[in-house]
Amino acid sequence: MKIAVYVKRSSYINDATSFYVSLIASSTDSQYVGVITNLSDLSGVDIVVTVYSIDAIYVKIKFPRKKVYNWYQGISPEESKMFGLSRFIYIRRTISEYLSLKIVDGAFFVSQAMKEHYKKKYGSRAPSLVMPCFNKVIGKKSDFINNFKKKEKNKFVYAGGLQSWQCIEETLKLHRGIQDLIENTSLTFLCSDSEKANELAKKYMIKNFETKYVSLEDLDEELQKYNFGYLIRREHIVNKVSTPTKLSSYLANGVKVISTDAIEAFNIIDSINIYRFSSNDISANKEIVNFINQDISPESLYSDLSSIFEKHFCISEYQDKIRDFVK
Structure with missing residues (x-):
């Protein structure tokens, strides 16, 4: 069994997110093969970790039998409102969130409040694990x-x-x-x-x-x-x-x-x-x-x-x- 992280561009995995996604992917019993940016290259992978709702949807469309776990870093539609983006972007992100929560095999939420937000907004019953964002541990x-x-x-x-x-x-x-x-x-x-x-x-x-x-x-x-x-x-x-x-x-x-x-x-x-x-x-x-x-x-x-x-x-x-x- 092999597991990989999929993003469209490697730059999407930055200083703040690299620790989190690596922890997810390396904590399973599967072999972690790293970050993949080409959708077709996932053919030899059994489990895929995504960090964007739309990416989770693309993976499931192309490889419906693969297990896909999405990390919901933040509530993207509400973030678009906060940033003053258009209503079209808000609607598009809402649809992506809704669909991804319907089709993923599991969801990683960063807080219990996030889990409750998705349950209230979408009626989400996606299998989930709550794990806060962190990238450091205390030393000796x-x-x-x-x-x-x-x-x-x-x-x-x-x-x-x-x-x-x-x-x-x-x-x-x-x-x-x-x-x-x-x-x-x-x-x-x-x-x-x-x-x-x-x-x-x-x-x-x-x-x-x-x-x-x-x-x-x-x-x-x-x-x-x-x-x-x-x-x-x-x-x-x-x-x-x-x-x-x-x-x-x-x-x-x-x-x-x-x-x-x-x-x-x-x-x-x-x-x-x-x-x-x-x-x-x-x-x-x-x-x-x-x-x-x-x-x-x-x-x-x-x-x-x-x-x-x-x-x-x-x-x-x-x-x-x-x-x-x-x-």
Whole structure:
């Protein structure tokens, strides 16, 4: 038995998705042959993992007897509305989602909220497995503590894109309030569009600001330099069902998280290293200053974070679940 990931272009598998799809494909009892971009090349494959609804449909049309499992990264029609795309695109994506959920042999959802959304919208009864998006795991205690002790004070980071739905301006406005309350802060954006990032930083008069781009392979080493990471989202169905990978990236490297409550799946994670506040009131206040100034030993930090990864981002546990699910 052979298993492969199918996408039209290899570029569709980026830094944020490569870990997830590789985990799915390599966790079965079948031989993983890699990413395939030519539909005809799937002839020798028994199980196909797709990451887009339309691709799952194409595979089933050409190879109706093959088992197809689709990973629903996000609710695509609602995302198109959020991005201001046309109603035609919304309808087309809705049809693709609906049809794919009818024909796939299994669906990977990133949250229970996503599963409930599809059940409510389409009456979906597709066999499914809920697994949050994550791309990092916590390392050895000794390495973690040594790296933590090297951190300079009050270094903030944001890792991700600059799209408006990622609340970039809200993040910068919040940081501006923090820098007015706490001395000697710095902010680094880990993104590819440095020109736009610098323009926005100037707009909000952010001090000690810089931008960098680092690959997924170098992300750990870079994040280990920072104390706090931003994960700001507005109240929206797209955010409600999501599980951004940056949470695992931050926490695995000892970066305490400043987040809003818009991401439903993450609200159940109780941690001294996550400051969570209402997405209706994104502003600096006394509580966030107390969070930033609290003194936590690296040993306590590691213990807390280890329990989070064991409970919510455990690779071995999901490997077992995927193996049983695909069987």
